[in-house]
Each structure stands twice: as C-alpha cells, then as structure tokens.
Amino acid sequence: MDNPPLRQRLEELRREIHQHNYRYYVLNAPTISDLEYDRLMNELKRIEAEHPEWITPDSPTQRAGAPPSEKFAKVRHPAPILSLANAFGADETRAWFERVRKLDERVERAQFVVEPKIDGLTVVLHYRRGVFVRGATRGDGEVGEDITANLRTIKAIPLRIPVDPSSLSTFDLPATLVVRGEVFITHKDFEALNRRLAEAGERTYLNPRNTAAGALRQLDPGVTASRPLTLLVYEIVHHEGGVVPSSQWGRLEYLRALGFPVTDAARRFDDIEEAIAYIESWGERRADLPYDADGVVIKIDDLNLAADLGVVGKDPRGAVAFKFPAQEVTTRLLDIRVNVGRTGVLTPYAVLEPVEIGGVKVERATLHNFDFIAGKDIRIGDRVLVKRAGEVIPYIIGPIVEARSGGERPYDPPEVCPACGEPVEHFEGEVAWYCVNAACPAQLIRNVEHFVSRGAMDIVGLGINIVRQLIEAGLVGDVADLYTLKREDLLALEGFAGKKADNLLSAIADSRKRPLNRLITALGIRGVGEVVAADLARHYPSLDELRRAAVEDLQAIEGIGPNVAQSIVDWFARPRNQQVLAKLKAAGVWPTGPLPVARRPSSAALNGLTFVVTGTLAGFTRQEAKEFIQAHGGKVTGSVSRKTDYLVAGENPGSKLEKARALGVRVIGEDELRKMAEN
Ligand code: IVH
Numbered sequence: 001m002d003n004p005p006l007r008q009r010l011e012e013l014r015r016e017i018h019q020h021n022y023r024y025y026v027l028n029a030p031t032i033s034d035l036e037y038d039r040l041m042n043e044l045k046r047i048e049a050e051h052p053e054w055i056t057p058d059s060p061t062q063r064a065g066a067p068p069s070e071k072f073a074k075v076r077h078p079a080p081i082l083s084l085a086n087a088f089g090a091d092e093t094r095a096w097f098e099r100v101r102k103l104d105e106r107v108e109r110a111q112f113v114v115e116p117k118i119d120g121l122t123v124v125l126h127y128r129r130g131v132f133v134r135g136a137t138r139g140d141g142e143v144g145e146d147i148t149a150n151l152r153t154i155k156a157i158p159l160r161i162p163v164d165p166s167s168l169s170t171f172d173l174p175a176t177l178v179v180r181g182e183v184f185i186t187h188k189d190f191e192a193l194n195r196r197l198a199e200a201g202e203r204t205y206l207n208p209r210n211t212a213a214g215a216l217r218q219l220d221p222g223v224t225a226s227r228p229l230t231l232l233v234y235e236i237v238h239h240e241g242g243v244v245p246s247s248q249w250g251r252l253e254y255l256r257a258l259g260f261p262v263t264d265a266a267r268r269f270d271d272i273e274e275a276i277a278y279i280e281s282w283g284e285r286r287a288d289l290p291y292d293a294d295g296v297v298i299k300i301d302d303l304n305l306a307a308d309l310g311v312v313g314k315d316p317r318g319a320v321a322f323k324f325p326a327q328e329v330t331t332r333l334l335d336i337r338v339n340v341g342r343t344g345v346l347t348p349y350a351v352l353e354p355v356e357i358g359g360v361k362v363e364r365a366t367l368h369n370f371d372f373i374a375g376k377d378i379r380i381g382d383r384v385l386v387k388r389a390g391e392v393i394p395y396i397i398g399p400i401v402e403a404r405s406g407g408e409r410p411y412d413p414p415e416v417c418p419a420c421g422e423p424v425e426h427f428e429g430e431v432a433w434y435c436v437n438a439a440c441p442a443q444l445i446r447n448v449e450h451f452v453s454r455g456a457m458d459i460v461g462l463g464i465n466i467v468r469q470l471i472e473a474g475l476v477g478d479v480a481d482l483y484t485l486k487r488e489d490l491l492a493l494e495g496f497a498g499k500k501a502d503n504l505l506s507a508i509a510d511s512r513k514r515p516l517n518r519l520i521t522a523l524g525i526r527g528v529g530e531v532v533a534a535d536l537a538r539h540y541p542s543l544d545e546l547r548r549a550a551v552e553d554l555q556a557i558e559g560i561g562p563n564v565a566q567s568i569v570d571w572f573a574r575p576r577n578q579q580v581l582a583k584l585k586a587a588g589v590w591p592t593g594p595l596p597v598a599r600r601p602s603s604a605a606l607n608g609l610t611f612v613v614t615g616t617l618a619g620f621t622r623q624e625a626k627e628f629i630q631a632h633g634g635k636v637t638g639s640v641s642r643k644t645d646y647l648v649a650g651e652n653p654g655s656k657l658e659k660a661r662a663l664g665v666r667v668i669g670e671d672e673l674r675k676m677a678e679n
Pocket residue numbers: 082083084115116117118119120121122181182234235297316319321
C-alpha cells in the first residue's frame with residue numbers, strides 16, 4: 001500500500017543516517033550521540049519491517065547479511081586497472097620526469113600531485129545513479145572478483161553518493177561512476193584486533209595487509225564485517241554522463257565532496273623539484289601515518305596530458321611510485337624468550353642483534369606464537385628478516401635460510417612457565433599455550449588485581465600499586481593471603497599511616513560478605529566471567545559443590561560450552577588452586593546460598609525493544625541485567641539475530657559482538673542501557 005508521508009520519512013531517515021555514517025566513519029566527527037543514531041536506525045528498521053517492498057540495497061540497514069557465496073563471480077573492469085612503475089630515490093624520480101618531458105613538452109610546466117601509496121588492497125567500486133551496486137578486486141587488471149557483499153560491510157564505503165546532496169552543486173553526478181581505492185587496516189585497529197585474539201588464546205594475525213586481504217576474500221560477509229577494514233579512494237576509473245574534473249587534484253576534491261574517504265595527506269606542487277623535496281621530508285614522517293605506506297605516488301595533475309603520455313605494459317607514464325627505503329632489514333636472532341600475559345598466555349618474542357629500522361633501534365620483535373616458529377622453521381642464531389611499520393610492534397617475517405652456517409639451533413617451546421616453572425597447558429581449538437598456575441608471579445599481580453576489582457570481590461582502595469607493594473614485600477603470595485594481612489604488616493610498608501592501613505583492612509573484611517557469584521568471578525578461571533559465574537552460582541550452593549562438578553554436569557548448564565566446562569574442572573583439579581581454596585575457606589571467605597535478587601525499579605522505557613546481553617558487565621550479572629531490562633519493559637533473548645535491537649556488551653564479548661556487527665545491530669554498554677531505561 002502506498003503511504004507518501006511514510007515513504008518520505010523513510011527517505012529522510014536514510015539520508016540522515018548516511019550522513020551520520022559519513023561523519024562518523026569518514027570525517028571522524030559525529031554530530032549526534034549513539035543513542036540518537038540508534039533511534040533513527042530503529043525508526044528506519046520499523047518502517048522497512050512494515051514495508052519490506054521499500055527495502056533497497058542502498059539502505060543503511062542493508063550493510064551486511066548477504067548469505068555466504070560459494071565462490072566469487074568475475075567482473076570485467078570498465079577500463080584497465082593499471083599498476084605503477086617504481087622509482088627509488090630522487091635521481092630515479094628525476095629520470096622519470098626527464099623521460100616524459102622528452103615525450104611531451106607540456107610536462108615542463110606540469111603540476112604534480114603527491115599522495116601516500118597505501119599498502120592495502122585495490123578495490124574497484126561501481127556506482128549506478130549514485131547507488132553502490134558492485135565492488136571488485138583488482139584481479140589481473142582486466143577481470144577481478146565480485147566482492148560486493150564483503151565491501152558493503154565496510155562502513156567507510158558510501159552506499160549512496162553524494163552523501164550530502166547539497167555539497168554537490170558544480171557537477172552533475174555521472175549515471176555510472178567507477179572509482180578505485182585501497183582497502184586497509186590501520187595500525188591501531190590491527191593492534192587492538194591482535195590483542196583481543198591473543199587474550200582469547202586465538203591465532204593472531206601477522207600483518208595488517210594480509211589480514212585485510214584475507215578479510216576481503218571471505219565467502220561469509222559476516223566474517224569480513226568483524227574485521228576493522230577501512231578505505232581511501234584516489235581514482236576515477238570510468239564514468240558515463242555527468243562532468244568530472246580533468247585534474248587529479250580536482251578529482252580528489254570531487255571524490256571527497258561526494259562523500260568518499262580521501263587522504264588529507266595529498267599535496268599539489270608546481271614543479272618536480274618541489275615535489276621531490278616534499279617527498280624527501282616524508283621519510284621521517286612516514287611512521288606517523290596511521291597505516292602502512294610503502295611509498296608515495298607522484299601523479300601529473302593534468303589527466304588529459306597524463307593520458308596522452310600513454311602506458312608501458314601496465315604502467316601509465318603519467319605517474320610513478322616513489323618507494324620508501326625498505327622498512328625490512330635482516331639481523332641475527334640471538335634468542336627466543338617468552339612473555340606471560342594477563343590470562344597466562346605464553347607469547348614468544350625475538351631478542352635481536354640491535355638494528356635500525358626507519359630511524360628506530362629495534363632489539364625485540366614478536367614471533368606471534370609457537371606454531372609460527374615451527375612453521376617457518378626459525379632457529380636461534382638465524383639471520384632473520386624483520387619488519388617495522390608505524391606503530392605496529394616489529395615482527396619477524398622469517399629466516400634467511402641461505403645464510404645458515406650450520407650452528408643454528410632449532411627452538412623447542414617451553415614445557416614449563418618461564419616465570420614459575422609450572423607445566424604449561426594447551427586447550428583444544430586454541431593455538432596458545434597457557435600457564436594456568438594461580439600463584440605464578442608473572443600473573444600474580446594481575447590475578448590479585450582481578451580478584452579485588454569491582455565486578456569481583458570489590459575491595460575498595462586496593463589499587464595496582466598497593467597490590468605490587470604487598471607482593472614485593474612478600475605479604476601476599478596468593479589471593480587468600482589478603483585475608484590474613486595484619487595491621488602491623490601494613491604499617492611497616494612505605495606510605496601506610498595508621499588510617500590507610502585500617503581502611504584497607506576494613507575494606508578487605510567487608511569483601512568477605514560478597515556473594516558466591518562474585519567469588520567465582522574473582523578466581524579468574526579461564527572463560528568464566530561474571531555471566532558464567534552467576535550461572536554457576538545459581539546451580540551450586542557453594543564452592544564445595546562446584547569443585548566436585550564433572551564436565552558433563554557443567555555442560556548441562558545453559559551458556560556453558562565444552563571448553564569452559566573443561567577449563568573449570570581443570571582449574572579445580574590443580575593442587576595450587578586447591579591450596580588457595582583451602583586458605584580462603586579457612587579464612588572464612590566461603591559464601592553460600594542463592595544470588596541476591598536485583599532491586600527492580602520499573603518503567604516502560606524499553607517497551608518493544610529486544611536486547612541480548614554479552615560479556616562481563618561491571619555493575620550487573622547477566623541475570624541482573626536481564627531483570628533490569630524486563631523491569632523496564634524490554635525483552636531479552638539469548639542470541640543475536642536480525643530482530644535484536646541492541647547488544648549490551650561488556651568486557652570480552654566474543655562471538656555475539658561479531659555477529660551483532662555483521663548484522664548491523666547496535667552495540668551499547670551498560671551505562672547507555674541505564675540511560676535508556678531512565679529516559
Ligand atoms: S595510482 C594509474 N595512487 O599501489 C593509477 N595507487 O601499482 C595507478 N596504491 O596496487 C595507481 N595508494 O592499488 C595509486 N594513492 C595511490 C595509491 C596506489 C596505493 C596502490 C595501487 C597498486 C599500487 C600501484
């Protein structure tokens with residue numbers, strides 16, 4: 001049924017949301033809060049649910065969710081996707097300039113545009129009457145692969161252009177516009193992704209470029225959506241109808257005006273020497289770029305002139321890639337050592353003969369994981385290739401096998417933790433090896449910090465510095481020792497006047513009253529956050545019963561999978577953990593009984609909204625969050641689907657977060673949840 005006002009509202013919402021996406025993902029300058037954004041998106045979703053016939057592929061609700069493809073279809077590019085000739089250094093750049101000047105005297109007076117050469121993946125984006133209709137890889141330059149569904153998940157790619165219709169007055173939009181850009185992952189996002197994976201015991205990625213390449217060629221767009229891909233656009237490959245600028249500089253501005261992300265590091269120069277001077281100054285600033293760049297591209301600004309110069313093979317004569325000196329060097333691998341992380345994950349790292357890479361002295365580099373060392377057959381004493389790019393931690397690419405002298409030693413991963421000497425363990429389905437000893441000194445500080453934290457035993461005033469002080473003074477060797485601290489022990493520590501010691505002791509005494517779920521959380525069992533702890537506390541009246549539970553019993557509890565069940569059983573089986581438990585019990589820290597019911601305020605603020613809760617929340621258990629949402633009229637379900645309005649995510653959210661992102665479900669924190677409920 002037709003409904004013009006509603007239809008109009010739908011268009012208005014789409015336009016607004018596209019603009020907010022653009023402000024958020026391209027300009028990094030949002031003008032509305034997440035909450036306001038959610039309201040717009042929900043209103044749009046509601047209208048589209050009522051009128052599925054109005055859903056179009058450029059709707060902001062359609063970013064993800066296409067079914068996985070069997071394989072990618074081929075796409076013929078409307079014009080060849082060319083490559084670039086390289087120039088190493090100023091002299092080779094001048095030689096390029098001389099060559100093209102001899103071919104065409106107009107080059108003498110030409111202007112040049114200099115842009116970063118991003119080390120990502122070329123993509124070709126097709127817009128038909130302003131709507132993103134197809135996206136392809138470069139392939140062989142003539143034919144690429146259709147990765148449209150994957151590209152739609154990249155929020156920096158506008159689904160409709162111009163994003164802001166009022167910004168485009170000078171030019172008509174071509175009926176067909178095909179642009180080229182580079183998809184990549186920033187250093188910051190890459191590090192964060194790897195940190196998350198390492199904490200979860202999963203395989204980390206080797207470098208941003210390979211990660212981006214793998215993500216783009218996923219058959220399941222949901223997986224692509226979970227990788228932090230972004231894009232910069234720099235070329236118009238083809239256009240039909242409309243008028244587009246005939247200079248590179250003009251086109252960069254034009255693309256920006258249409259709402260594409262375009263680098264702000266491009267510059268235009270009146271002659272080649274100015275351009276070269278600028279590029280040489282880039283050398284040092286290159287590491288400041290938030291992504292990998294392996295050089296800069298120098299382009300003749302006048303694109304008609306550039307086209308007239310022609311192409312050699314696949315390299316246009318009108319542009320050249322000025323390559324930075326390699327950020328890769330070789331050096332000797334002196335030793336392989338192992339770090340013990342917060343969750344006990346063991347991570348190998350390389351001790352290197354000091355070497356300079358891009359002006360920075362490098363002595364350590366990551367070796368990712370033990371499988372990587374074995375897979376690449378990296379041996380101590382090897383000459384190794386090391387790469388450092390921007391802020392990314394330097395990493396080993398591999399050994400130079402030809403440089404071996406025979407004295408190199410194969411590496412055996414440790415069988416015991418380097419910090420405490422306890423045997424290390426491996427869990428099925430994970431690549432990481434763990435030290436699972438609760439009393440490991442490398443983990444002890446982190447363990448105690450976790451034990452006393454807000455969602456756990458909540459010992460107010462016991463910060464990381466005091467934790468360190470207590471451990472260094474030998475007063476605390478495990479978490480149970482907190483409960484036998486004496487006033488005179490504390491008074492002997494630096495900075496502990498009478499009052500401070502008394503306050504700390506009373507905060508510790510206070511924590512004895514915490515309910516069972518908090519104590520279970522506090523133990524820091526792998527895979528057991530607040531949510532699982534609350535589930536366990538509902539099923540077992542005390543730690544006496546929990547520690548007797550078998551894997552099958554635990555797995556019977558909803559929300560507990562085989563890995564977590566096994567991890568719980570293993571934790572209780574370890575002698576050191578049993579000692580800690582015995583000490584806690586002796587100290588009277590042994591809560592029993594059911595979980596206290598959440599206080600329930602009530603309203604209808606969340607009426608009609610469906611929530612899923614995941615991860616560790618600071619102020620709620622999962623049950624409490626559920627009751628809170630229900631008390632305000634909302635509905636809570638166990639898994640994320642298209643019908644979910646909000647995912648409330650705490651720490652370590654896991655796969656639900658990925659799924660929510662893939663489906664475009666809004667993700668909020670508990671503070672936002674409270675705000676919504678109070679509104
Ligand atoms: S221009 C005719 N500009 O570098 C136009 N390329 O072979 C040729 N690249 O993989 C490309 N940033 O995808 C151009 N600002 C930039 C670029 C860039 C990265 C990549 C390109 C290709 C390689 C050049």
